[in-house]
Amino acid sequence: MKENASPKPGASMVNGFDPARLGSLPERERKMIERRQTLLGSSYRLFYENPIHVSKAKGVWLYGPDGEAYLDAYNNVPSVGHCHPHVVEAISYQASQLNTHTRYLNEQILSYSERLLATFPAELDRVMYTCTGSEAVDLALRLARHYTSGTGIIITENAYHGVTAAAAEISPLLGASVPLGQHVLTVPAPDTYRANGGDVGAALAQDVAEAIGHMRRRDITPAAFIADSIFSSDGVFADPPGFLKPVVDVLKKAGVLYIADEVQPGFGRIGTNMWGFARHEVVPDIVVTGKPMGNGMPIAAAIMKSDIQECFGRDIRYFNTFGANNVSLAAASAVLDVIESENLMQNARETGDYLLAGMKSLKETFASIGDVRGSGLFLGLEFVRNQDSREPDSALALKVVSGLRDRHVLISASGLNGNVLKIRPPLPFSRENADMLLDALRDALVQINRSAGRVAGESNSKR
């Protein structure tokens, strides 16, 4: 447990465009970025050294204004594919019929809620809707604090849970300028790669138990432990399945709630299960979801045990004007249709396994690849300076992200040191798409090595 891990500089972002490079861009894009700066200001960041200009999208492809195609291996929001015709049709039809709020009776929210809750364990039997994952996290914190009368929140070291004031307070990823909440403690993420064969689940459980003890000793009542079920911003940690069991036992014993942040892994992406927590065979007290829920339409939700909802609902009403608006609900319902009809969970597993095998094979060739991991279509590839020391190589990760972008393949990086490629494509990603990604990755690495005067594998001390 750490109270104040050395935070990163304020506004830095992995793979963010540096405005100092503006002069090197083509005139059209330069002018657009200047307008952005004038209109939106400096909180708005663009991806890439050489930002992407997009005009259209379809399936797993984004298209630039001149028709150039980019393979999308990054965006989990257009989960069933960009502009999926079934979702577009549902949106168009619903927008022409009715788009109102939840204070009138309407069948749609009931049918969708039944369908959504059916994907959860029976104990998780209530749903409340918001527009964004941030709002869902914010609501989960309100629910947990009301239920436990506690204020303490335990998070992982490089967690990201959102942008409302309350969500930002539990998001160390945002850097030193966004202070953590006074009653927020961090624990290291379950980093199997650096655990030297140790039991990451037991270690996490012990760290969380210590954090609970630390709070109690200071008369702070712990309310909840919240974690992304695939620890995306911490560097993507999925294995071994079950590693969340010990920490959930600790929480249960201590009367502290477990909030599963499924905003990134949820809705079938991990291939083995609809939800990330299910892979670990645990049942959270509250689940939050969002991004892929409506394939880009703003809809998110908190799902919870009914006693937690009742405790809140007795005292507090909740009305989110756009939350579960009919158009977003129609999109969300169409997303479930497509996940089922196109067997997207199965595809996530199969393409994911294929892609991971390809990444493993690259690891045999390139000494700079320290680890490859993940589940389904949520994969991480970690760059290190040396496979023995496992020292993170953030600069290389960034070069690879740029190299892939130049080869029209879009991904980004994550992790405490920004040295882990985050691969998280729309779910209809095919073997062919995976091959293109793998080829581009190999090609980019070869070129980077060549520029550095090395040949593939040369610095690999182990082989």
Next chain:
Amino acid sequence: MKENASPKPGASMVNGFDPARLGSLPERERKMIERRQTLLGSSYRLFYENPIHVSKAKGVWLYGPDGEAYLDAYNNVPSVGHCHPHVVEAISYQASQLNTHTRYLNEQILSYSERLLATFPAELDRVMYTCTGSEAVDLALRLARHYTSGTGIIITENAYHGVTAAAAEISPLLGASVPLGQHVLTVPAPDTYRANGGDVGAALAQDVAEAIGHMRRRDITPAAFIADSIFSSDGVFADPPGFLKPVVDVLKKAGVLYIADEVQPGFGRIGTNMWGFARHEVVPDIVVTGKPMGNGMPIAAAIMKSDIQECFGRDIRYFNTFGANNVSLAAASAVLDVIESENLMQNARETGDYLLAGMKSLKETFASIGDVRGSGLFLGLEFVRNQDSREPDSALALKVVSGLRDRHVLISASGLNGNVLKIRPPLPFSRENADMLLDALRDALVQINRSAGRVAGESNSKR
């Protein structure tokens, strides 16, 4: 200034359905409400003693499942009319082309931002997008606190600013179970009706000055005063134009920011101006808007002076995944088209004036109407037990809301005592629609008086 005005019971809501009445409803609706309770829980409230079941909507009309039509005189979200064809077309087209986030370059956000900012005074030259008004308020608080290094927030007595943890802390409307923030102080709203001819602007300025002094005496740095520019939840206070000037002078002198909450009055609704603050000829430091912005599509924004944005942006990045997604932006742009092409601001003024004149005429007939007020299509009608004592008549307001609902006209009530009818229809509301509302209002009042054994005007001691 009040630190702790007697709060209302926790979860009460003006015009909320009481589940104890479930047995009295038709079977179809009863079953739907039972499913809602099981699926969504008790934080979700329905409007009306006898809830409305809706299936379709068009223009100023909502339709039930059997085709029954309700005149919508309440919903400001479908601002240019429910399911407006131009907005529906924009949504459908954009959903089929591209719906992504702001970390890629795209022209749409630039064009819309230029268009939106052109409706504001020149000093307000930056915009940041969120999905909901709550998120925009939450962001405005983050901006104000970062800029001033302060924590104190001053609000009106029955303010409502949203549902995130930070927004709920400045929303006394939510009742006693939602505590105000520790550094939040309330001041009475500028209630002209009860000011006995006094200067509400001077009184508000003095109250806010006292609140600032109270904070400073306790070493709390005040960050901002935030107010709904038409004080909707406080009871709808619009007149006299200019009453916000003195308080803005006080704030400027004290270095405290003024945040205008335009979520309800904005986008031309008040008829005289695009924004509520403009009616008072003041310039806020930050403006938040939301509800009517995308005619029901989730989009909201904070608009601010560039030095406030720069101070934040230097240290803090802000990324809202769905904020300014392309589909919501397309809807927002179409909304501006329709406001212009259908002269909706002019219609709001003209129909609003006509409706207000009709309400004034009803006031001559019915002693229970203490005051009618507002601007454009944001009107309030206040019920009192006695025009001399001005004692609020909340029960009557609720009966009238129900009586109108039975006559298929939808409105609700607001104000500290829930005794003020809140009339806030879609902007294409016509004279004919206004006549229907006025006739239904007269008819409902006559029937209520008759049931109470009175004749119209009988209890009017003054006439």
